[in-house]
Amino acid sequence: MRRLLSFLCKRRKANISWRLAFLGAAAVICAGGLETANGQSRDISYAELARNPERYKDYTISVRGKVVQALEIGRSIALRVNITPGQYGVWSDTVYVDYQKKPAEQRILENDIVRVAGKFLGIKSYTAVLGQTIQIPHIEATNIEVAAGGRIGDQCPSGAPVIIRGGQRSC
Numbered sequence: 253m254r255r256l257l258s259f260l261c262k263r264r265k266a267n268i269s270w271r272l273a274f275l276g277a278a279a280v281i282c283a284g285g286l287e288t289a290n291g292q293s294r295d296i297s298y299a300e301l302a303r304n305p306e307r308y309k310d311y312t313i314s315v316r317g318k319v320v321q322a323l324e325i326g327r328s329i330a331l332r333v334n335i336t337p338g339q340y341g342v343w344s345d346t347v348y349v350d351y352q353k354k355p356a357e358q359r360i361l362e363n364d365i366v367r368v369a370g371k372f373l374g375i376k377s378y379t380a381v382l383g384q385t386i387q388i389p390h391i392e393a394t395n396i397e398v399a400a401g402g403r404i405g406d407q408c409p410s411g412a413p414v415i416i417r418g419g420q421r422s423c
Contacts, residue, residue: 298336298345301389305374313391314369318343322360327353329360332388333368348376351393358398365399 296313317335320343329351334343349368351360360366368391376390 298347298389301347301372302345302375305372305389308372309374311372312369312394313372314367315347315391316365316367317347319360319362319364319366320346322362322364324353324359327355329353331360331366331368333366347389347391348378349391349393349396351396360396360398367397368393369395 296308296315301308301313315333315335317333317337319331320334321332323330329349331349331351332346333349334346336345337343347368349370351368351370353360370391370393373390373392375387377385377387380386
C-alpha cells in the first residue's frame with residue numbers, strides 16, 4: 253500500500269510522501285494538498301487536525317474558513333480562522349495561520365471567507381489576554397484565496413462564492 257501511495261504522489265508531481273485514512277477512504281497528502289486516490293482535493297476537518305497533529309505535521313493541507321482575527325505587520329500576517337461552518341453563518345473551531353503576503357495582494361480582514369493552503373506545523377500554544385493557555389492547530393500558509401469583497405454574501409449566480417486568484421475575480 254505504501255508503494256502505491258508513493259507512486260500516486262509522484263505521479264501528481266508532488267515531492268511529499270503519503271498518508272492514509274480520511275473519513276474511511278484512502279487519501280494521499282501530496283504537495284498539492286490533501287488529495288484522494290482519484291486526485292480530488294478534500295479539506296481536513298478540525299477534529300482530525302486537533303486529534304492527530306503528528307499525522308499531518310509538515311504536510312501541505314487546505315482548509316476553508318472565516319477570519320475571526322487578523323494582525324498585519326508589514327507583509328507578515330497572523331490570522332485566527334474558524335474552519336467549521338455551522339448554522340446561520342456561525343463558524344467554529346479556530347486554527348492559527350502565519351502568512352507572508354505578496355506585494356500586490358489585498359489585505360485580509362476579519363469576517364473574510366478564505367481558503368488557506370500551506371504547511372501544517374502542529375499545535376501552537378500561546379497565552380491569551382486573560383492568562384489562559386490556548387492550543388490550536390497551526391498552519392504556515394503558502395497561499396490564501398479570499399472570497400470577493402471578503403464578505404460572506406458575495407456569490408456567483410450559481411450561489412458559489414466568488415474567488416479572487418492573482419487579482420482576477422472568478423466564479
